[in-house]
């Protein structure tokens with residue numbers, strides 16, 4: 001218990017500037033930020049088994065929830081984010097099978113092997129330590145569970161946008177696609193599909209053989 005509290009305290013310090021930044025962005029994100037239609041079209045093609053429990057990491061204001069809910073029957077959504085201001089919007093999504101969690105992805109209050117599908121949309125480069133995050137994602141995913149790492153722009157535009165914004169996200173950059181794939185595969189997350197176009201980035205991986 002003491003060890004877990006220590007990790008959370010450390011994460012709060014590490015993420016202090018980004019929590020402040022994203023909390024201030026919540027209104028803008030909810031009301032102004034729109035994904036490209038190509039990105040939505042690609043997401044809508046994903047088919048999930050009925051009753052899947054889907055974890056949206058860095059869910060922000062819950063913009064992806066309506067799409068996730070439509071990918072299968074009786075989908076259970078778990079939206080997790082480190083920013084309370086973002087979650088205030090996410091919680092309003094009128095969906096009976098929704099749970100929201102205020103937490104860091106590096107230390108999620110979720111049981112091991114309890115999640116069928118993880119989505120990380122427009123969020124992965126903001127993680128402080130990809131290895132810590134992926135270890136935790138692998139822990140909560142069921143065997144053969146899927147991870148969808150997605151961006152609503154291609155990596156070049158994502159990186160340019162973050163550089164233009166400046167601190168605290170200026171250095172939150174996506175590596176080349178092959179390096180990203182290797183990073184996932186180092187955690188035995190087998191990549192089934194990976195593409196990085198001008199309009200979107202999508203990697204689909206699954207846990208296990």
Ligand SMILES: C[S@@+](CC[C@H](N)C(=O)[O-])C[C@H]1O[C@@H](n2cnc3c(N)ncnc32)[C@H](O)[C@@H]1O
Pocket residue numbers: 019022057058059060061062063064080081082083086103104105106120121122123126127128
């Ligand atoms: C750019 S927004 C994307 C929001 C949402 N996924 C979307 O597509 O609209 C990134 C979100 O990730 C969250 N985030 C970043 N790092 C995180 C971490 N380590 N743990 C939990 N949430 C995190 C931020 O608070 C922010 O809400």
